[in-house]
Structures are given as structure tokens and as C-alpha cells.
Amino acid sequence: MIETMISMELPAGEHLAIRRNRIQPAGAEKAMHRISLVSGIHGDELEGQYICYETARRVNEHPEYLQGIVDIYPALNPLGIDMASRTVPRLNMDMNRMFPGDASGDMMERITAAVVDSIIGSDICVDLHASDIFVREIPQVRLSEEFAEALLPYAKMTNVDMIWMNATATVHESTLAHSLNLLGVPTLVLEMGQGHNIHRSFGNQVVDGIFHIMSEMGIWSGPKPEVQEPAVSSDGEVEFIRSDVDGIFLPLIEHNHYVRKGDLIGEVVDPFAGTVKQQIRTERGGLLFTLRAYPVIYEGDLLARILTDR
Amino acid sequence: MFERDIYTIHSTYREDMHIKGFQFGKGEKSACIVGAARGNEIQQMYICSQLVKALRELENNGCISAGKQILVIPTINAYSVNISRRFFGVKEADINRSFPGNDYGEPADRLTNALLTEIRDYVYGIQFTSFYRPGEFVPHVRMMETGYQNTSLANLFGLPYVVVRKPVPIDTKTLNYNWQDEMTAAFSVYTNQNSQIDEKSAGQAVAAVLRFLKRMGLIRYESHSGFISHVLYEKDLSDVPADRAGIFRGKVHAGDDVRYGNELAEIIDPYDGSVRETILAPTDGIVFFAHTEALICEKDIAYRLIHRLHE
Numbered sequence: 001m002i003e004t005m006i007s008m009e010l011p012a013g014e015h016l017a018i019r020r021n022r023i024q025p026a027g028a029e030k031a032m033h034r035i036s037l038v039s040g041i042h043g044d045e046l047e048g049q050y051i052c053y054e055t056a057r058r059v060n061e062h063p064e065y066l067q068g069i070v071d072i073y074p075a076l077n078p079l080g081i082d083m084a085s086r087t088v089p090r091l092n093m094d095m096n097r098m099f100p101g102d103a104s105g106d107m108m109e110r111i112t113a114a115v116v117d118s119i120i121g122s123d124i125c126v127d128l129h130a131s132d133i134f135v136r137e138i139p140q141v142r143l144s145e146e147f148a149e150a151l152l153p154y155a156k157m158t159n160v161d162m163i164w165m166n167a168t169a170t171v172h173e174s175t176l177a178h179s180l181n182l183l184g185v186p187t188l189v190l191e192m193g194q195g196h197n198i199h200r201s202f203g204n205q206v207v208d209g210i211f212h213i214m215s216e217m218g219i220w221s222g223p224k225p226e227v228q229e230p231a232v233s234s235d236g237e238v239e240f241i242r243s244d245v246d247g248i249f250l251p252l253i254e255h256n257h258y259v260r261k262g263d264l265i266g267e268v269v270d271p272f273a274g275t276v277k278q279q280i281r282t283e284r285g286g287l288l289f290t291l292r293a294y295p296v297i298y299e300g301d302l303l304a305r306i307l308t309d310r
Numbered sequence: 311m312f313e314r315d316i317y318t319i320h321s322t323y324r325e326d327m328h329i330k331g332f333q334f335g336k337g338e339k340s341a342c343i344v345g346a347a348r349g350n351e352i353q354q355m356y357i358c359s360q361l362v363k364a365l366r367e368l369e370n371n372g373c374i375s376a377g378k379q380i381l382v383i384p385t386i387n388a389y390s391v392n393i394s395r396r397f398f399g400v401k402e403a404d405i406n407r408s409f410p411g412n413d414y415g416e417p418a419d420r421l422t423n424a425l426l427t428e429i430r431d432y433v434y435g436i437q438f439t440s441f442y443r444p445g446e447f448v449p450h451v452r453m454m455e456t457g458y459q460n461t462s463l464a465n466l467f468g469l470p471y472v473v474v475r476k477p478v479p480i481d482t483k484t485l486n487y488n489w490q491d492e493m494t495a496a497f498s499v500y501t502n503q504n505s506q507i508d509e510k511s512a513g514q515a516v517a518a519v520l521r522f523l524k525r526m527g528l529i530r531y532e533s534h535s536g537f538i539s540h541v542l543y544e545k546d547l548s549d550v551p552a553d554r555a556g557i558f559r560g561k562v563h564a565g566d567d568v569r570y571g572n573e574l575a576e577i578i579d580p581y582d583g584s585v586r587e588t589i590l591a592p593t594d595g596i597v598f599f600a601h602t603e604a605l606i607c608e609k610d611i612a613y614r615l616i617h618r619l620h621e
Binding site for chain 1: 319320321322323396397399400401402414415416417419420442443478479480549551554555556557580581605606607608609610611
């Protein structure tokens with residue numbers, strides 16, 4: 001059932017509404033476990049749209065297997081998705097820096113508070129992000145150190161390729177995931193693919209992970225998908241490759257490939273002079289899990305990340 | 311006066327962006343004034359230009375105190391100014407949410423790191439900045455409650471108000487917060503305009519900074535004493551939200567003294583012209599902030615009042 005969680009009036013005949021699809025067994029009366037899938041906080045990240053669709057489709061295909069509640073929120077920033085805008089249009093602010101919100105605050109504070117309020121009580125929440133439009137990522141879970149111990153068992157069930165544990169920065173305290181984790185809802189942040197795009201293969205991989213989690217939690221009694229064991233890494237095991245110059249980046253390697261130390265993975269060129277300004281080589285070998293997709297670069301722009309071999 | 315480049319960004323498609331500093335006097339790094347961090351902070355950049363003009367005249371007349379150095383940086387984001395975009399680059403980075411930065415990261419991080427490295431040793435830091443919420447403020451000095459803030463010093467600007475705000479997580483990425491973290495006495499100064507120039511409030515801001523510099527012994531300058539600032543905490547401001555959305559017809563301005571029940575604004579239906587809502591003052595007080603955009607959404611803050619304060 002598609003429900004509106006909160007609706008706020010806009011000036012000219014429209015409302016900004018946050019909607020969710022609640023799928024639950026018919027006539028259910030006993031207490032049930034609940035999973036919440038959320039996506040679309042950043043309007044340019046669309047990978048989660050496919051995951052929301054595919055999850056709902058598979059559940060609806062076999063309603064007899066559903067033993068719990070599946071709440072799906074594809075669009076926490078619906079105006080942003082509609083406009084391919086990362087931020088909330090008109091405000092130009094990152095919605096993922098506005099949580100937990102305030103039920104008596106201004107429009108966005110009320111919206112973010114309503115989102116948190118509606119997810120509370122879930123046994124687990126999965127916050128589906130894509131990369132932005134500038135780089136491509138493999139499916140991964142990003143865990144902040146603060147919650148890593150509690151979330152790692154869940155993260156390992158998501159069928160992602162890697163789990164990356166980051167040091168917690170204060171600014172992350174205003175994210176949806178942080179707020180929910182503090183409020184007792186185990187919440188995983190998944191990143192994958194690229195902004196403005198949908199990669200079905202990544203999506204299907206993650207949906208298998210979601211159904212695996214649902215099976216473990218007693219929400220789904222159907223066939224339990226097998227999941228892979230992801231690589232688990234911390235900040236120190238990831239090599240960041242950034243450009244030392246401005247120019248146009250031309251990759252010489254495909255995303256999601258293994259590289260060795262010293263491999264040439266791309267070049268930064270000058271389109272005016274026809275020259276190579278910098279050759280981009282790896283300092284360590286490993287899995288190239290992030291690759292620049294947007295060619296125009298400044299000094300300092302991220303070109304690649306490598307999960308280095310131990 | 312000595313003009314120098316603090317940091318330079320290269321682009322393949324544009325001329326280099328230089329962060330230019332205008333230095334007056336020599337010696338102890340005493341005061342640094344920073345202007346536009348965002349491309350729509352035109353008033354902020356203008357105020358700094360007027361400060362450069364005033365300080366140049368003072369320096370030529372030998373009125374910069376011996377052994378004291380003052381640095382003015384009118385803008386740290388000329389790329390955005392020149393294309394009328396608020397945020398920096400194709401990733402739309404908010405420069406004033408990118409501090410402290412680092413020297414190995416994204417372009418915005420490198421910029422803020424280089425800037426903070428240059429200015430962190432100044433005793434006093436003054437930033438002209440803008441709020442995320444568009445609208446009109448009474449000119450004031452704003453400080454974050456970090457434990458290092460000094461409201462007595464903030465009073466010396468002689469502006470009507472000093473506002474103290476408890477930082478939220480996103481504030482830890484601002485220049486003001488990180489400047490205070492470096493033990494600089496940092497102040498954010500707000501006037502009533504951003505993307506347009508209001509000469510009156512710009513002049514008031516220039517006078518406030520010169521007044522402060524004089525009171526700190528950095529310049530010799532005869533000026534009006536200004537206001538004895540009223541110190542207030544942001545949490546004590548009374549918010550007046552709009553219950554409806556529509557065309558906003560404001561009837562009072564920042565600085566106006568209002569009484570309980572006064573009509574503050576009307577919200578008009580953009581289709582049939584009817585009045586959807588009349589916003590009344592919920593309390594006596596002074597309008598500290600006024601929404602000025604043509605449209606307003608449900609629960610947007612229309613006004614913020616200083617509760618039970620009168621002129």
C-alpha cells in the first residue's frame with residue numbers, strides 16, 4: 001500500500017510528499033519484523049530506484065513467502081530526483097546533512113523528522129545510494145567506525161563486493177544513517193554504480209543481499225539467496241589516486257579490475273595542446289573499485305581508488 | 311599596501327583563479343577579514359573592497375599601528391562569483407562547508423586548507439558570510455558557542471546585536487568554527503543583503519570593522535561609538551512560520567518593532583489572488599529576520615523575532 005508519510009504545501013498547486021510502499025502479509029495481526037529500504041536522498045543517485053522496484057516486484061510475485069513488513073521509500077528527495085539534482089532544489093542543500101530533523105521546525109526539518117519517525121521501529125534499514133555522476137563505484141557498504149561492530153554482521157549479508165570502514169567525521173552526525181543508528185535502528189549505507197545511471201547487475205546483486213537479510217530475520221520464508229563474502233577494509237588499506245594537474249582524464253582501464261603496482265591506469269591530457277600532462281600510475285596493487293567517469297578534472301580530483309592487496 | 315596571491319586554482323577552460331590578499335602594515339598578524347566564499351555573496355565582497363579602500367587611505371596617512379598587520383581577502387571563490395553560481399565547481403562544493411580541508415584531497419579541500427594555513431595565526435578573524443536561509447537580517451555579529459567565543463569582544467564592533475549560536479554538526483565545517491579551533495577570535499558579520507549591494511548596511515559593516523580595529527589598537531581612526539550591542543542566543547529567537555504556501559507579501563522589515571497581533575505578512579494564492587493566510591505577530595518584539603523571497607512554502611520561517619525587545 002502506498003502511503004504518504006508527510007506532505008508539505010508548495011506555492012503553486014503542488015505538495016512535496018514523502019511516500020512509502022508498505023508491503024505486509026494480508027490479515028497479519030502478530031508482531032512482525034520490519035525492513036525499511038530508503039533511497040533518493042540525493043536526487044542524482046538513481047541506482048536505488050531499480051533496487052526498490054525489483055524488491056517490491058519479487059515480494060509481490062510471491063506474497064505467500066512474506067512473513068514480515070517491507071517498507072520501501074524510493075524518494076526521500078522527490079523534487080531532487082525529478083530535477084536530477086543532488087541537493088534539495090530551491091534550498092540547494094544536502095538533505096543528508098539535515099537529520100534527525102525537528103517536528104516543529106521549518107519545512108525540511110519537519111520532513112526529515114517525519115522520515116526518521118516513520119522508520120523507527122524497523123529491525124533494519126538499508127539506505128541505498130549511488131556514487132555521484134563523477135565516479136563509478138562497485139557495490140559496497142560504508143560503515144562508520146562508531147557503529148562498525150554492531151553493523152558488520154548485517155553488512156556481510158548484503159552481497160556487496162566490499163565493506164569499507166571509515167573514520168567518523170562530526171559532519172556525518174547529521175546523516176540519516178547516523179541518526180537511525182543512534183535511535184536503535186541498525187542502518188547500513190550502500191553505495192554502488194554511478195549517478196544518473198542504473199546498473200541492473202549491481203542492483204540484482206544487492207537485491208539478493210536484501211532477500212538474504214530478510215530470510216535471516218524471518219521476514220521472508222522463500223528461497224534464501226546465497227551471498228558472497230565481501231572484502232572488509234579500513235581507510236588505511238585504500239589507495240586514493242588524485243590528479244596533480246587539471247585537464248581531461250582518459251582512463252586506460254575498466255572499472256572493477258585488478259591492477260598491479262605501477263600499472264598505467266589513465267592519462268590526463270591537454271585538449272588544446274594535444275599533450276599528456278600526467279600519466280596516472282598505481283602505487284600499490286589491488287582491486288580498482290572506484291574510477292573517474294567525468295572527464296573534466298581539476299588538480300586534486302579523485303581519479304581512482306584501489307582496495308590494496310594485503 | 312601589498313597585494314599577493316594566497317592560493318591559485320588552475321582550470322583547463324578558464325583563466326586561473328587567484329585568492330588575492332591585500333596586506334596592510336607589517337608585523338604581528340593581527341586581523342584578517344575574509345569576504346565572499348560563495349558566488350552570490352556580492353555584498354560581502356563589496357564590503358571588503360571598501361575596507362581595502364579605507365585601509366589604503368589610513369596606511370598612506372600612517373595610521374596603521376606599528377608592528378601590526380591586517381589582511382583583507384575580498385573573495386575566496388571568484389570562479390563562482392564570475393558565473394553567478396553560489397557553490398564551487400562542477401561538484402557544487404560549498405566552500406564555507408569545506409573547512410578545515412587538507413592538502414591532498416578534493417579541489418575545495420585544498421583551497422580551504424591553503425587559506426586556513428595562511429590565516430590561522432591571525433589574532434582576530436572576521437568573516438562576511440551569508441545564512442543558508444535567504445532573507446533579510448538585522449546587521450549583527452554571530453559567534454558559535456565553542457567555549458572559545460568572547461561576546462565582549464564581539465560587542466566592540468558596535469553593531470546592534472551579537473548572536474551566539476550552538477553549533478550543529480554541519481557547522482564544524484565552517485571557517486568560523488575552524489578559525490576558533492585555531493585559537494583565532496573569529497566573528498561572522500551579517501548585513502541585510504547578499505546578492506545585491508545595499509550601500510547603507512555595507513557602510514555600516516565597514517564602519518563596524520574599522521571601529522573594531524581601532525578598539526583593538528590596530529589602527530588610529532576616529533569613529534562614532536556605534537551601538538552597545540544586545541547579546542542574544544539564537545535559540546531564544548521566536549520563529550514565525552508560514553502555515554500555508556504561496557506568494558509572500560511581507561509587511562514588515564528586519565529591524566521593525568512589532569506588537570502582539572500586528573499583521574506581519576499575507577500569503578496570496580498565486581492562482582486566484584485570495585489571501586490564504588494572514589501572519590500575525592505572536593509576541594511583541596523586534597524583527598530580527600524577514601523572509602524576502604517572492605514565494606514561501608508551508609512551514610518556511612517567515613520571520614524571527616527578538617522576543618519582548620523594543621527599540
